[in-house]
Each structure stands twice: as structure tokens, then as C-alpha cells.
Amino acid sequence: MIGVISDTHGLLRPEAIAALRGSTLILHAGDIGPREIIEELEHIAPVHAVRGNCDHGPWAQTLPKTEVIGVNNTDIYMIHDLGLLDLKPEASGFALVIYGHSHQPSIEERDGVLYVNPGSAGPKRFSLPVSVAHLHLNDGEPRAEIIELSW
Numbered sequence: 652m653i654g655v656i657s658d659t660h661g662l663l664r665p666e667a668i669a670a671l672r673g674s675t676l677i678l679h680a681g682d683i684g685p686r687e688i689i690e691e692l693e694h695i696a697p698v699h700a701v702r703g704n705c706d707h708g709p710w711a712q713t714l715p716k717t718e719v720i721g722v723n724n725t726d727i728y729m730i731h732d733l734g735l736l737d738l739k740p741e742a743s744g745f746a747l748v749i750y751g752h753s754h755q756p757s758i759e760e761r762d763g764v765l766y767v768n769p770g771s772a773g774p775k776r777f778s779l780p781v782s783v784a785h786l787h788l789n790d791g792e793p794r795a796e797i798i799e800l801s802w
Contacts, residue, residue: 652673652674652675652785652786652787653674653675653676653677653678653722653785653786653787653788654670654671654674654676654677654678654695654696654783654784654785654786655677655678655680655749655767655769655783655784655785655786655795656671656677656678656679656680656692656769656772656783656784657679657680657681657682657703657731657750657751657752657768657769657770657771657772658680658681658682658703658751658752658754658770658771658772658773659679659682659683659684659688659771659772659773660682660683660684660705660771660773660774661683661684661685661688661773662684662772662773662774663688663691663692663772663773664772664773664781664800666781666800666801667772667781667783667800668691668695670783670785670798670800671692671695671696671783672695674695674696674785675696676696676697676698676699676720676722677692677695677696677697677698677699678698678699678700678720678727678729678749678786679692679698679699679700679701680700680701680703680729680730680731680749680750680751680752680768680769681700681701681702681703681704681706681714681730681731681732681751681752682703682704682705682706682731682751682752682773683700683702683703683706683711683714684705684706684773685710686710699718699720699729700714700718701714701715701716701717701718701729701730701731702714702715702716702731703731703732703751703752704731704732704752716730716731716735717729717730719745722788723788723789725746725747725788725793726744726745726746726747727745727746727747727748727749728740728743728745728747728748728749729748729749729750730748730749730750731750731751731752732750732751732752733748733750733752733753733766733768734752736748736750740762740764741761741762741763741764745764746763746764746765746793747764747765747766747767747786747793748764748765748766748767749767749768749769750766750767750768751768751769751771752768753768754770754771754776754777754779755768755770755779756768756769756770756779756780756782756784756797756799757770758784758795758796758797765793765795767784767786767795768784769782769783769784769797770782770783770784770797772800780799780800781799781800782797782798782799782800783797783798783800784796784797784798785798
């Protein structure tokens with residue numbers, strides 16, 4: 652299982668840590684907060700992260716705005732804000748696009764590409780749920796599920 656998290660904004664809830672435990676890899680789709688969030692997640696599994704629009708400072712400048720991750724012969728494209736997507740994932744051979752920014756959890760397939768937004772795992776925003784996602788790539792077709800956190 653791959654854990655997917657976004658928009659922590661400096662708050663890594665114990666419920667998010669519990670939901671990500673058992674992950675072999677964690678993808679953080681930006682708006683992280685301080686570097687310590689990544690360090691805590693690295694206690695669970697290796698982390699790939701992209702910079703969000705609220706990630707500032709010297710440490711955040713080292714994060715890429717987009718990242719390509721290959722897992723189990725599946726190419727994943729990660730970006731914080733889907734509105735800034737500058738390629739056609741289906742034409743580029745990506746099976747998955749991971750993104751954040753909107754704080755709205757979403758799993759949607761378009762043109763053979765699975766788009767996954769885990770929602771926000773940080774401070775509650777409006778009436779949106781607090782959530783993360785699990786990705787499963789072992790059985791050929793990528794599959795994702797949203798995990799709403801109770802707090």
C-alpha cells in the first residue's frame with residue numbers, strides 16, 4: 652500500500668499517522684508546513700513530496716514542483732495544484748496523477764488515467780472532511796480509496 656497525504660499545513664494528526672502506518676511509500680502532494688512533517692512521515696516509510704503554494708523557506712525550495720515516481724511498473728505524476736498541470740498524462744504514459752490544493756478528496760478516472768486527491772489531512776477547512784488516501788498497485792490496475800479521519 653502507498654499512503655497519500657496532502658495539505659497538512661503544519662498539522663500531522665495522530666489519526667493520519669495511524670492511517671498511513673503500514674505504507675511502503677508515502678506521497679505528500681504539497682502544502683506541507685515545516686520540514687518536521689516530512690521527518691515524522693519518514694518514520695513510517697520513505698517519502699516523496701512536492702512543493703505546494705504555501706511551502707516557503709529554504710528547505711521548501713529544495714522540493715520539486717512536480718515529481719515522477721515509478722512504482723511496480725506504474726508511472727505516477729505528482730503535482731500540488733492540478734490547475735497547473737502542464738502535460739497530458741494520458742499522452743505521457745502516466746497511469747496516475749496525485750494532487751492536492753483543493754482540500755477536496757477525489758478519485759476520478761479520465762482518459763485511462765486515475766486522478767487522486769487525498770483531501771486535506773491538516774487543519775479542518777469549511778465542511779470538508781479530513782482525509783488521506785491509500786493506493787494499491789499490486790494487481791495490475793491502480794486502485795485508490797479515500798480514508799476519512801475521525802478526530
